[in-house]
Amino acid sequence: MKAETLARLQDERAAQRPVVLLTRLTDGAEHLWPLDAVSDALAEAARAALGSEKAGTVTIDGEPWFIHPHNPPLRIIVVGAVHIAQAMAPMAAPLGFQMIVVDPRRAFATEERLPGVTLNTDWPDDAMAVLKPDARTAVVTLTHDPKLDDPALDAALKSDAFYIGALGSRRTHAKRVARLTELGHGAGAMARIHAPVGLDIEAVTAPEIALSVMAEIVAARRGAALGDPRPLPAPAEGRISIGIPA
Amino acid sequence: MTDTTHSEDILATAAAWRAAGEQVAIATVVETWGSSPRPAGSRLAVTASGRLAGSVSGGCIEGAVADAAKQAMASGAPKLLDFGVSDERAWEVGLSCGGKVKVFVEPLA
Incomplete structure (x- = not known):
């Protein structure tokens, strides 16, 4: 050359x-x-x-x-500059992803907490309008706050994002489904959301959850069956594989 | 899907080595058959001084490719290498996975 x-x-x-x-x-x-x-x-x-x-x-x-x-790197748009986002950040680039973190809470979205990550401190609906997720983009919401997560999920569901994941217990997710349904999203859209987010490896710590999410995104990208969203769980099931109980 | 977004940026490493005054060659997997471990597009950068970055197999043929890379640096000419089970040399260098692979080796000039 x-x-x-x-x-x-x-x-x-x-x-x-x-x-x-x-x-x-x-x-x-x-x-x-x-x-x-x-x-x-x-x-x-x-x-x-x-x-x-x-x-x-x-x-x-x-x-x-x-x-x-x-091709340009695939993107991961993470909503919530939280501990799990920090743990995902160093994994993203070696796996071929550019990671963008959206969080209007400026105390969280700092260069010090997320060195080398593209930060966007707009509200998620504004941020998503600019970032325009496409078929080479994964979207993961991590804030637990419907005010922040829901607009991002709403935008993600209207896009071709190849992966959509939402942190939260099954109970939290059931409430989320109800809210997103009210926004006009149907069962097909709900079936696109990975929730609880991440492969079920009994993850407990932030780095473990980050690993499970990154592994699930890679599985979705590579077309592995593990990367398919799991069907919505029966609400009676008590075990929470990932995330903080609601 | 094959890697086209190279996480480990072998090209950046090759450029940095060259900028530091090293003689560099780049080997690229250009064709694979069967169970070859690394997809087409996988790269290995080699310096005349013996530094290696990246991979073109699971470690089976890197030694032979590095030798060919040194020859390419010396001659200035690129070379297309064939490794496979039908090739006796492949057994020598141990591509025992049953795959076949073609590797293009060229000096960075």
């Missing part, structure tokens, strides 16, 4: 623009799409690779090209 190509590729990635590295395997000739002018066939292969997020070798005009897409 030419040092100049590497520098341009890193610039695009730093600016969070999707870019595809095209390398001819016979001699190492390389292009960056869409920055460089390339043949229609190469451009089409590049576009497809960005969509599928899959790198691979294709033969174009009898020559093997390695098509290597670099």
